[in-house]
């Protein structure tokens with residue numbers, strides 16, 4: 001995947017170095033390439049991100065031709081850093097930088113969204129899906145990160161989805177949240193979902209109704 005995947009731009013390379021230095025979990029270049037492709041395939045006008053960090057995932061949507069990305073971030077320092085990186089890349093004029101809880105921010109946007117990235121705290125994934133779905137156009141895509149790796153026990157998530165709800169430890173909230181998200185989106189007739197083992201694992205759900 002790495003050999004056939006996209007290269008970083010110089011600013012993305014600096015972002016990757018910054019992430020490594022600060023042990024920050026951005027989406028990585030292979031998943032970034034998927035975001036770029038989704039923006040391109042949907043002819044994305046507006047992308048809404050739940051959890052933007054310092055703009056690395058946004059930079060991939062913008063490279064895929066998205067007209068506009070709404071970045072949301074609880075941490076003001078990360079958001080400021082994102083402003084700086086995306087300005088250096090000449091992309092800041094295609095971005096809205098929104099501090100605070102993404103679940104509050106999404107209420108202030110009417111849509112339509114072409115792509116939605118769900119990559120904030122895992123316990124908020126189902127709420128994000130519920131809030132964003134009415135604002136997502138038909139043919140639009142919700143992509144959720146960390147469905148296979150990250151702060152989750154993947155074997156327990158898998159067992160849960162295969163009918164063993166007790167497989168997830170009672171205090172393992174992130175794993176339960178990812179299992180709930182997958183259970184919800186995979187059984188929602190408005191979506192067609194595929195899980196891609198790219199990066200930390202992406203659930204890609206196309207709105208079909």
Ligand SMILES: C[S@@+](CC[C@H](N)C(=O)[O-])C[C@H]1O[C@@H](n2cnc3c(N)ncnc32)[C@H](O)[C@@H]1O
Nearest residue numbers: 026027051052053056057073074101102120121
């Ligand atoms: C995995 S990182 C995002 C990485 C980013 N999407 C990327 O690939 O470049 C998750 C981010 O979500 C932020 N976050 C967590 N809960 C949030 C919320 N409710 N609203 C907005 N941001 C949130 C965290 O501060 C963190 O920076």
